[in-house]
Amino acid sequence: MKKTLIAGLVLAALASAVHAQDANTTSGTTDNSSNAANNGGWSGSGEFGYAAARGNSRTDNANAKLTLNQENELWKNNFFLNGLRSKGEVQVQDEQGNTINRFSTTANRYETGASVGYKLDTRSYIVGAARYDHDDFGANLWQGTVSIGYGYIALKNEQAELSFEIGPGYKRYRPADQTITEPDGTVVKTRQDTESEPVARGLVNFKYRLTGNTALEDTFLLEAGSKNKYYQNDIGLSVSMTKKLAIKLGYQVRFNSDVQEGIKHTDTLATTNMVYNF
Template identity: 90%
Template sequence: MKKTLIACLVFSALLGAVHADDAPGTPSNSNAANNGGWSGSGEFGFASARGNSRTDNANAKLTLNQENEMWKNNFFLNGLRSKGEVQVQDEQGNTINRFSTTANRYDAGASVGYKLDTRSYIVGAARYDHDDFGANLWQGIVSIGYGYVALKNEKTELSFEIGPGFKKYRPADQQITEPDGTVVRVRQDTESEPVARGLVNFKYRLTGNTALEDTLLMEAGTKNKYYQNDIGLSVSMTKKLAVKLGYQVRYNSDVQVGIKHTDTLATTNLVYNF
C-alpha cells in the first residue's frame, strides 16, 4: 500500500509541476484551468510536538490537488523527524544523556473523486501512516464513499465525505519490565477490521491574503477509533509565499499501557504555492 501511494504522489507531481502566477492570497484559477485543474503547495518549518513524544525540530508537507468538471482529487505526503537529548541508563546502571531520535513520523495518502454533478461525487481514498513513537507503529486504510459539497463560494467552502473502508494496523510494541529491571519490548500482532471513514473539510477566506482551513478525519472500527483534526491559518506574503500556523490533534482509542491516547503537533511553516 505504501509503495502504491508514493507512486501516485510522484506521478501526480509530474502532472502538476506548472507554476502559477496569481495574485497574493487568491487561488490560481486561470492557471489551474489551463493545467487540468492541478494546483499544489509545499511546506517546511519548525515543529513542536507534545504527547507520546516531546520534540522540537523540522517537518515538511507536500499537497497536490486537482479539481475540474469531472474530477476532485487530492494527494499528500507529510514527514516529521526530530532528535534530542534523552536520559538512558548505561551498562553500569548510570543515568546519562544521549542524543537520539525522539520523533520519526511520515504519512501519505490519496483520494480520487468522480463528480456526479456540481456538488456530489464518488470518492475512493487510501492512507498510510508510520510513527515510531505513536500508539500504532503503522496503519493503512482503503475506503470508498460518497462526497458532497454543501457550500462553495468565493470566501467559504464546506464539504463532507463518508463511506465504508478496511483498515490494517500494528500496535506499538509493549514494554515489559523484568524482575531484574530489564525492559523488554514485545512485538504486537497486526490487527485488521472494517471501519467507517468520515471527512469534513472547511475553508474560509478571512481577508484577501488570509485564509483558515480545518479538516477532521474519522476512522471508526470496533477495535480502534482514530480521529485526526488539522487546523491552519495562512497569511500570504507574495504571489507564491505564505506563512502558515498549524495545529494537529491525533487520537487513538486503543493504546498500550504507558502510551497516551492523544498526540498534538504545533507547526509554523513557510509555504510555497504552485
C-alpha cells in the same frame, strides 16, 4: 524521510526564486484558480519548517508537507505526503546503571495518502481513498486504510468551501510494541500482532478566506472500527506574503481509542512553516 526533507528544501529554494517576480504585486492573495484552470484543474503547495537549539539544550526539529489537488468538471482528486522528524537530548541508563544524556530520535513519522473523486453533478461525487501512516513513537507503528464512499460539496464560493465524505473502508494496523520492565530493571519489548477490521470513514473539509491574504482551513478525519477509533484534526492559518509564498501556523490532534499500557491516546503537533503555492 531524507527525501522528504530534501523536497522541502527544494520548495523553499523555489519560493525564494519566485519572490522577486511576485514582489511587485500589491495583493497577497493565494488564489490560483486561473493557473489551475490552465493545468487541468491541478494546484498544490509545499511546506517546510525547521528549528534547532544549541547550548544548554540540543534539539533538531523538521517537518515537511506536499499536497496536490485537482478539481474540474469531472474530478475532485487529492494527494498528500507528510514527514516529521525530531531529535533531542534524553536521559538513559548505560550498562553500569548510570544516568547519561544521549542525543536521540524523539519523533519519526511519515504519512501519505490519496483520494480520487468522480463527480456525479456539481455537488455530489463518488470517492475512493487510501491512507498509510508510519509512526515510530505513536500508538500504532503503522496503519493503512482503504475506503470508498460518497462526497458532497455543501458550500463553495470565493470566500468559503465546505465538503463532506462518508463511506465504508477496511483498515490494517500494528499496535506499538508493548514495553515491560522486569524486576531486575531489564526493559523487554514485545511485538504486537497486526490487527484488521472494517471501519467507517468520514472526512470534513472547511476553508474560509478571512481577508485577501489570510485563510483558515480545517480538516477532520474519522476512521472508526469496533477495535480502534482514530480521529485526526488539522487546522491551519496561512498569511500570504506574495501570490506564491506564505507563512502558515498549523495545529494537529491525533487520537487512538485503543493503545498499549503506558502510551497516551492523544498526540498533538504545532508547526510554523513556509509555504510555496503552485
